[in-house]
Amino acid sequence: MSSTGNLLITNLHQIVQIVDDGDTAFLAGKDMSSIKVLESKSNDLAILSTDGLIKFIGPKSNLPTDVIELPTLATIDACGGSVIPGLVDGHSHPVFAGDRVHEFAMKLAGATYMEVQAAGGGIHFTTTKTREATKAALVADFKKIATEMIKNGTTTLEAKSGYGLEWETELKMLEAIQEVADLHTIEVSATFCGAHAVPRGSTEAKQAEVIVSHMIPELVKLKSAGKLNSLENIDVFCEKNVFELESSKKILKAGKDAGLAVNFHADELSALGGAELGAEIGARAMSHLEEISEKGIAAMAKAGTVATLLPSTAFMLRLTPPPARAMIDAGVIIALGSDFNPNAYCLSMPTIMHLACVNFRMSMPEALVAATLNSAHSLGRGNTHGAITVGRVADLIVLTAANWEHIIYRLAAQCSVINTVVKAGNVVYQHS
Numbered sequence: 001m002s003s004t005g006n007l008l009i010t011n012l013h014q015i016v017q018i019v020d021d022g023d024t025a026f027l028a029g030k031d032m033s034s035i036k037v038l039e040s041k042s043n044d045l046a047i048l049s050t051d052g053l054i055k056f057i058g059p060k061s062n063l064p065t066d067v068i069e070l071p072t073l074a075t076i077d078a079c080g081g082s083v084i085p086g087l088v089d090g091h092s093h094p095v096f097a098g099d100r101v102h103e104f105a106m107k108l109a110g111a112t113y114m115e116v117q118a119a120g121g122g123i124h125f126t127t128t129k130t131r132e133a134t135k136a137a138l139v140a141d142f143k144k145i146a147t148e149m150i151k152n153g154t155t156t157l158e159a160k161s162g163y164g165l166e167w168e169t170e171l172k173m174l175e176a177i178q179e180v181a182d183l184h185t186i187e188v189s190a191t192f193c194g195a196h197a198v199p200r201g202s203t204e205a206k207q208a209e210v211i212v213s214h215m216i217p218e219l220v221k222l223k224s225a226g227k228l229n230s231l232e233n234i235d236v237f238c239e240k241n242v243f244e245l246e247s248s249k250k251i252l253k254a255g256k257d258a259g260l261a262v263n264f265h266a267d268e269l270s271a272l273g274g275a276e277l278g279a280e281i282g283a284r285a286m287s288h289l290e291e292i293s294e295k296g297i298a299a300m301a302k303a304g305t306v307a308t309l310l311p312s313t314a315f316m317l318r319l320t321p322p323p324a325r326a327m328i329d330a331g332v333i334i335a336l337g338s339d340f341n342p343n344a345y346c347l348s349m350p351t352i353m354h355l356a357c358v359n360f361r362m363s364m365p366e367a368l369v370a371a372t373l374n375s376a377h378s379l380g381r382g383n384t385h386g387a388i389t390v391g392r393v394a395d396l397i398v399l400t401a402a403n404w405e406h407i408i409y410r411l412a413a414q415c416s417v418i419n420t421v422v423k424a425g426n427v428v429y430q431h432s
């Protein structure tokens with residue numbers, strides 16, 4: 001496989017650009033439905049990447065001849081298939097030890113998410129297992145998960161800590177994320193989530209204080225020493241009886257002052273006003289939002305904060321879906337995430353897009369925009385990732401299907417439509 005970032009893909013029927021310029025960092029409202037798609041009846045479209053960036057898009061006959069001569073140029077014959085941008089997973093918890101299949105059975109029998117957690121399960125169960133695990137074991141597991149994500153078309157991933165809740169394990173998780181970011185082909189935007197739950201034996205106020213006065217300053221020191229380069233975001237599980245508005249605000253503002261982007265769990269199980277808080281403090285993104293209020297929708301639209309919706313969680317916890325249509329109509333920027341974690345064990349972004357279409361009533365173009373350009377924007381990458389335009393990073397998925405919609409349509413069989421996954425112009429997965 002090529003590792004020069006020089007790649008030529010030919011014989012394409014469709015190129016799904018999403019947008020056709022580098023300036024548009026997101027699409028909102030009606031614009032989410034009008035994505036740019038190039039199509040050729042004679043399948044003569046081509047994409048050229050050099051040094052990992054997109055250099056040319058269009059009919060093969062217009063290709064610059066000097067570049068075709070590049071000795072290191074890898075080639076892919078798409079055989080009349082299509083190409084879409086690499087998928088961007090805007091929310092995941094991919095570093096943990098143990099699983100929670102026993103809790104899935106409890107929830108099927110009627111227990112709610114918070115009942116399981118109050119009984120010592122949920123995040124607390126995973127925290128115990130993750131504290132016991134070695135960093136090497138966490139790295140090995142995350143590498144396997146990242147490889148599966150790549151196979152499913154994810155080329156960029158937001159990845160959270162949050163199963164330590166004390167400094168040593170939170171740091172171990174962030175270091176594990178950093179190792180995978182350094183070694184693996186997947187691109188990672190790491191998030192500190194020490195406020196994922198109130199640790200047993202502590203209180204909301206004490207945990208908020210320890211995060212603000214100890215953990216965030218330590219992270220700042222490590223970052224300035226160049227040790228946690230992938231760390232970009234700060235997160236809180238802002239929820240009734242977890243971290244409520246006051247402590248969430250304290251932690252998120254401290255994270256923001258330390259240079260991290262605010263990207264947090266809001267209004268999932270109760271209408272606490274997390275969306276309003278996020279808009280007020282300039283959050284870059286908020287996730288879940290199943291219980292968002294009308295005021296929250298208006299505030300997010302005005303502030304330009306991204307709503308990262310998580311269809312697999314709403315599906316498997318049987319939550320009322322977030323009001324995606326009302327949010328789109330109000331102009332809120334919608335992104336999608338897998339929320340891969342031991343509670344919602346789904347890492348496939350094509351499946352997430354399918355669920356968003358069926359359960360959140362989004363159209364296929366809206367779901368694709370949300371899983372590419374808008375998710376990239378939620379991670380501060382809206383001008384460089386998430387679309388196929390000259391100068392952007394060449395993150396691409398070559399599909400066997402002539403029409404791109406098959407990546408969403410073929411529920412649970414999407415991997416058979418994915419022929420090749422390309423990260424920064426290098427082939428990182430090929431269907432055999």
Ligand SMILES: N=CN[C@@H](CCC(=O)O)C(=O)O
Pocket residue numbers: 093122123126237265268313339341342343344
């Ligand atoms: N709701 C909070 N956090 C995760 C679940 C984490 C867990 O249950 O382990 C979520 O986004 O769904």
Ligand SMILES: [Zn+2]
Pocket residue numbers: 091092093265339
């Ligand atoms: Zn989450």
